[in-house]
Amino acid sequence: MSAADITPGRERGRLAELLAALGRSRTFLAGAVILLFWIFCALFGEFFTPYDPLADDIINSLMPPSAEHWFGTDQLGRDVFSRVIVGARDILTVAPLATLIATIFGTALGLVTGYFRGIVDDVVSRVLEAFMAMPVVIIALLAIVALGTSTFTVVSVIGLSFSPIIARTVRSAVLSERELDYVAAARLRRENALHIMFVEILPNVLPPILVEATVRLGYAIFAVATLSFMGFGIQPPSPDWGLSVSANYGMIGGGFWWTVLFDALAIASLVIGVNLVADGVQGALDD
Amino acid sequence: MLDFGDKGALWNRPAGRSFDFGWQVFRTGESSIAAFILRRVALSLVTLVLLSLMVFFGGQVLPGNVGRAILGPFAEESAVQALNHSLGLDRPYLVQYWDWISNFVQGDMGTSYVFRSPVAPFVLDALVNSLKLAAVAFIIVVPIGILGGVVAALNVNRPLDRIISLSGLTATVLPEFVTGIVLILIFGIWLKWLPIAAAWPEGAGFWVQLYHLILPSMPLFLVLFGYIARMARAGMIEALESDYTRTAVLKGLPWHTVIRRHVLRNALTPTITVIATQAGYLIGGLVVVETLFRYQGIGSLIFTAARGKDFPVLEAGILIIGIVFATATLIADITYSLLNPRIRLGAER
Numbered sequence: 001m002s003a004a005d006i007t008p009g010r011e012r013g014r015l016a017e018l019l020a021a022l023g024r025s026r027t028f029l030a031g032a033v034i035l036l037f038w039i040f041c042a043l044f045g046e047f048f049t050p051y052d053p054l055a056d057d058i059i060n061s062l063m064p065p066s067a068e069h070w071f072g073t074d075q076l077g078r079d080v081f082s083r084v085i086v087g088a089r090d091i092l093t094v095a096p097l098a099t100l101i102a103t104i105f106g107t108a109l110g111l112v113t114g115y116f117r118g119i120v121d122d123v124v125s126r127v128l129e130a131f132m133a134m135p136v137v138i139i140a141l142l143a144i145v146a147l148g149t150s151t152f153t154v155v156s157v158i159g160l161s162f163s164p165i166i167a168r169t170v171r172s173a174v175l176s177e178r179e180l181d182y183v184a185a186a187r188l189r190r191e192n193a194l195h196i197m198f199v200e201i202l203p204n205v206l207p208p209i210l211v212e213a214t215v216r217l218g219y220a221i222f223a224v225a226t227l228s229f230m231g232f233g234i235q236p237p238s239p240d241w242g243l244s245v246s247a248n249y250g251m252i253g254g255g256f257w258w259t260v261l262f263d264a265l266a267i268a269s270l271v272i273g274v275n276l277v278a279d280g281v282q283g284a285l286d287d
Numbered sequence: 288m289l290d291f292g293d294k295g296a297l298w299n300r301p302a303g304r305s306f307d308f309g310w311q312v313f314r315t316g317e318s319s320i321a322a323f324i325l326r327r328v329a330l331s332l333v334t335l336v337l338l339s340l341m342v343f344f345g346g347q348v349l350p351g352n353v354g355r356a357i358l359g360p361f362a363e364e365s366a367v368q369a370l371n372h373s374l375g376l377d378r379p380y381l382v383q384y385w386d387w388i389s390n391f392v393q394g395d396m397g398t399s400y401v402f403r404s405p406v407a408p409f410v411l412d413a414l415v416n417s418l419k420l421a422a423v424a425f426i427i428v429v430p431i432g433i434l435g436g437v438v439a440a441l442n443v444n445r446p447l448d449r450i451i452s453l454s455g456l457t458a459t460v461l462p463e464f465v466t467g468i469v470l471i472l473i474f475g476i477w478l479k480w481l482p483i484a485a486a487w488p489e490g491a492g493f494w495v496q497l498y499h500l501i502l503p504s505m506p507l508f509l510v511l512f513g514y515i516a517r518m519a520r521a522g523m524i525e526a527l528e529s530d531y532t533r534t535a536v537l538k539g540l541p542w543h544t545v546i547r548r549h550v551l552r553n554a555l556t557p558t559i560t561v562i563a564t565q566a567g568y569l570i571g572g573l574v575v576v577e578t579l580f581r582y583q584g585i586g587s588l589i590f591t592a593a594r595g596k597d598f599p600v601l602e603a604g605i606l607i608i609g610i611v612f613a614t615a616t617l618i619a620d621i622t623y624s625l626l627n628p629r630i631r632l633g634a635e636r
Contacts, residue, residue: 126333131341137571138589138605142345145593145601222462226575229464230590245468249579253483257472264468268461275460 021284028280034273038266042088049082053239062251065258072258074248083239084262088270090234091241094155095220101159102166102220103213109163110170111197111205115178121171128164136161136223137230144232154233158223162216169212173205207285214278221274225267241267320625327620331613338609339391343384346602347376353598357400391606397599401592406603409588414607417577417584420485421569423497424504428511429562433555435512436519440554441546443524452520455513463506463575470505471579485582503580507572511565515558522554529553557623570608 022028046053051069057077065072071080109128113121131139136158143157177183178201186196227233228242236243241263248259347353354370355362371377375386387397396406439451458466475483481502487495526532527550535545574586581587585604592600 126330127337129330129334131337137574138608139341141574141589141593142342142601142605145596146345218460222460226462226464229462230575230578231594242462242464245464249468249471252468252471252476255476257476260468261472264465267465268469271460271462271465272457275456279456 018284022280025280025284027276027283031273031276031278031280034269035277038088038270038273039092041085042092045086045089049079049085051079051082053078053082053086054237062256062259071262072256074244074259075251075256078239080244080258080262083244084241084266087239087241087244087263087266089240090151090238091221091224091228091270094151094234095158095217095224097155098158098162098220098224099213099217101156102162102216103209105159106163106166106212107170107202107209109167111174111201113167114171114174115193115197115201117175125171128167131161132164132168136219137226140223140227141230141232144227149232149235151234154224154227158220158227162220166209166212166216169208170205173208174201177201177204211278211282211285214274214281218271218274218278221267221271225271323624324621327617327624331617335609335613338613339388339606340384342602342605342609343387346598347383347387348380353400387602391603396603399597399600401595401597401600406599409600410585410603410607413583413585413588413604414611416582417570417573417586419496420500420503420573420577420582420584421507423500424507424511424569425562427504428508428515431508432512432515433519433558435516436521436558437523437551437554439516439520440523440527443520448520451516455516457513458509459513461509463510463572464579466509467503467506467576467579470502474502483580485577485580503576503582506576506579507569510568510572514565515562518558518562519555522558523550526550526554562619570612 055078057073059077060069060073061075061077063069063073063077069079069081071084074080074083109124113124139161140154140157144153147153147157183196183200186200191200224233225242228240229246231246234240234243236247244263245260245267248256252260352367352371353374353376354367358367358370368377375383378386390397394407396410398404399406399409402409435451435455439448442448471483474481482499483502485499485503487499491499531553532545532549535549536542540548570586573584574590576582577584577587578590585608589601589604589608592598592604
């Protein structure tokens with residue numbers, strides 16, 4: 001890649017090329033349809049759900065699926081179908097926010113460690129490595145217990161624990177980028193390090209950052225759903241899917257399968273959708 | 288252009304460390320095996336010290352006033368202070384950390400706030416249970432995962448390869464509690480083939496224990512299957528396309544001999560060592576699976592401790608997991624470097 005590659009005209013050409021490649025990718029399109037469906041439900045679901053997703057109706061609790069309640073009702077008599085439809089709202093707020101934090105923080109760390117190398121790189125890398133040596137769920141558990149459960153804690157804990165992984169990707173991209181002529185030219189022009197890192201190098205390492213961010217979004221959804229299931233994520237009375245599974249799985253032995261199955265399938269479809277999008281983006285950029 | 292290596296987008300486990308040596312700065316000239324191992328051991332120790340600091344910070348410093356948390360908002364301030372004093376929490380942090388970590392190294396993991404008894408027996412019993420569950424999952428997934436990858440590679444880009452790769456991808460990205468719930472419904476509730484609780488009756492023999500562990504090991508199997516199959520597939524394809532395979536074919540060896548003697552041997556050594564790095568993921572997955580199946584392992588111990596704010600148990604559990612994980616990764620890295628000199632000799636990337 002040379003300086004000519006990042007002139008505005010070329011940039012627009014590359015973007016159009018990327019979009020065209022994404023349009024041809026069946027993987028990406030399938031994932032995008034699933035993801036857009038859930039985003040639509042999260043935004044507008046409350047206008048077309050047959051029942052109020054939060055309204056109790058104790059007399060009709062634990063009813064199996066029927067014409068009135070397509071997915072049955074839960075132990076408080078709430079309509080499972082309505083809850084599944086709007087259940088994406090919180091996770092689709094928390095997970096992207098966490099991913100955004102991870103991406104910003106990780107990109108900055110990766111640029112600094114990759115560009116300066118030496119002692120800065122050694123020290124930061126060791127700390128990040130220690131951080132990555134633990135399963136995210138366990139780190140999150142410790143931090144959330146210590147700080148108390150809140151959406152802010154969940155977002156920042158997942159954001160921070162994902163940032164080393166993004167930093168690693170950015171760093172290895174920067175390592176090869178910094179040896180190129182346009183960086184040497186910028187140095188000869190006496191540009192300062194901040195300018196070289198963020199104005200010269202950053203635009204050229206955006207593709208791997210984009211891929212890593214979409215992949216991380218899949219895992220952020222995984223992590224948020226898991227934490228909610230364990231009671232450390234999104235809090236009641238949200239109709240969140242992981243939370244619903246956690247509230248109802250204790251009764252699974254009684255045969256009330258509808259109280260957990262639809263929520264579980266909804267999580268599965270969202271996770272698969274985001275991962276298909278990520279795979280599509282990666283494939284399009286690799287071409 | 289930028290090289291993504293062999294890391295497909297779907298394959299970076301959140302928990303497990305992907306097999307990437309990006310952070311490890313290898314300088315040419317330090318390439319002897321002894322120096323590498325020494326470096327690697329030192330790195331693990333640094334990692335563990337940092338982890339212990341994080342755990343200490345999270346468990347002792349961030350929660351604030353532990354005495355107040357135990358006694359509740361209506362207790363006398365003097366009682367809170369007395370409790371903090373008896374727990375040693377009014378001393379400087381550095382002293383507390385040194386005290387905690389030096390006792391930990393000697394096997395004294397402190398006293399549970401909730402049970403008022405030493406932590407070590409709880410943690411060690413739970414660890415044994417978790418290792419049983421992990422062992423069952425591993426023993427099932429390793430041969431099946433490798434077989435899946437090999438079959439996929441031998442049928443590359445044909446329908447069978449697509450089916451194996453796609454189901455592997457899908458299984459890998461789903462949260463364990465989601466697959467766990469669906470498996471419980473299918474095999475435990477509708478078909479009634481397997482018990483839905485992992486806990487076996489007191490004094491149960493090996494086979495009964497195994498019977499109870501099959502269903503809980505399945506969500507772990509699903510996540511690991513895709514990963515291992517993917518590694519085996521990639522290794523196989525690389526070996527199949529190599530010069531030595533072409534030579535073996537051209538000199539007239541029968542195809543199955545080529546596969547067995549040349550391809551498999553070269554393709555699977557990295558896969559087998561990579562499997563060890565999945566130990567860390569496995570332990571993260573255990574927290575969820577053990578909670579879902581009500582199994583008394585280290586994961587559910589940590590979960591219970593987190594719910595009850597029992598910080599000594601929480602800290603000890605996490606640190607033990609860290610030690611197990613660091614050891615597994617260390618062994619994996621060293622084995623891999625012994626098998627693959629390019630890692631040792633490789634210059635900075």
